[in-house]
Amino acid sequence: MSAIVVSGLEKTFVLHNQGGARIGVLQDAALSVAPGECVALGGDSGSGKSTLLRMLSGNYLASEGSIRILDTELVGAPARVISALRTDRLGHVSQFLRVVPRVPARDVVAEPLRAVGVPPDEARARAEGLLDRLNLPERLWSLSPTTFSGGEQQRVNVARGFAHAYPVLLLDEPTASLDARNRDVVLGLIEEAKARGAAIVGIFHDIEARDRVCDRVIDVSSFARAAA
Numbered sequence: 001m002s003a004i005v006v007s008g009l010e011k012t013f014v015l016h017n018q019g020g021a022r023i024g025v026l027q028d029a030a031l032s033v034a035p036g037e038c039v040a041l042g043g044d045s046g047s048g049k050s051t052l053l054r055m056l057s058g059n060y061l062a063s064e065g066s067i068r069i070l071d072t073e074l075v076g077a078p079a080r081v082i083s084a085l086r087t088d089r090l091g092h093v094s095q096f097l098r099v100v101p102r103v104p105a106r107d108v109v110a111e112p113l114r115a116v117g118v119p120p121d122e123a124r125a126r127a128e129g130l131l132d133r134l135n136l137p138e139r140l141w142s143l144s145p146t147t148f149s150g151g152e153q154q155r156v157n158v159a160r161g162f163a164h165a166y167p168v169l170l171l172d173e174p175t176a177s178l179d180a181r182n183r184d185v186v187l188g189l190i191e192e193a194k195a196r197g198a199a200i201v202g203i204f205h206d207i208e209a210r211d212r213v214c215d216r217v218i219d220v221s222s223f224a225r226a227a228a
Contacts, residue, residue: 002032003168003199004056009065009075009223011051025051029065029223031201035167038190038200040214043221049203050172052220056201057092057170058082069168088116091166093174097145097153105148105156106131106141112164123163130159134185150177162189169193171202175209187213 009029015021025048033039041049054060056067058074067074072085086092091112099108109127114120131141134155140148145156154177161169174190175183183206190213193200204210210217 001034003035003070004031004033004201005066005068006031006056007066009052009055009067010063011048011055011060012063026220026223029220031218033199033201035197035199036194037216038194038202038214040210040217041201041203042217042219043224047219047221047224049220052223053170053172053201053203057090058086088164089166090168090170091161091164092170093158093161093172095172095176097157097160099145101146102144104142105136105145108145108156109159109163112160116164127159127163130163131156134159135182151179151182154178155182158186158189162193165193165196165198167198169198169200169202171200171204173203173205175204175206183209 007030009026011024011026013023013025015023029048029052031039041052043049051060055062056069056074058077062075065075069085070089072081072089074082074085106124106127109130110120110123113123113126118126128141132138136152136155136159140152145153148156158174161171161174171190175186178186187209190200194213202210202214204214
């Protein structure tokens with residue numbers, strides 16, 4: 001049984017500040033991802049890869065169609081349902097780290113574990129283990145990642161996304177801004193997630209990384225929609 005099933009999905013943006021111009025992005029998009037499978041979204045820049053990934057995360061609303069993640073239909077779902085899905089079943093590593101200022105990096109990473117009931121000390125220990133694995137210096141763990149470099153922030157972002165064993169993971173260029181050593185660690189985390197049965201959808205501009213961890217590539221350009 002597939003963990004992610006998308007069918008008949010359409011997305012049109014309406015530009016209200018430009019006379020209601022309608023920009024069609026996706027039409028009749030469809031895909032399915034099985035547990036333990038990693039699928040890459042491919043296609044040229046502007047083909048709709050990021051739009052589709054954001055729709056899978058519930059950040060963008062669909063114009064039509066269906067997005068089913070595990071037992072939850074996202075299209076038309078209230079915000080509380082999507083929020084509950086993100087708590088324990090749908091993980092997301094975005095390109096940019098968005099955190100509350102002054103919260104230490106170890107607590108940023110531990111937060112998803114705390115949200116599913118892991119005791120504070122255990123959550124913090126697991127968070128520190130991930131930060132150590134991703135080669136973030138221990139002197140930074142107690143500091144807010146808002147002051148970190150791009151590569152350091154990305155490692156915190158990845159650690160947060162992999163802290164809990166989400167059954168579905170969305171990855172937006174997870175190896176961006178990383179050196180070769182940490183890139184290899186991230187790819188190892190993806191391989192481990194696949195091995196435990198996670199269904200993964202990602203955007204990988206790093207073709208070598210994509211070829212290592214992804215089972216197939218879906219060309220999102222085939223779902224491109226002309227402006228209405």
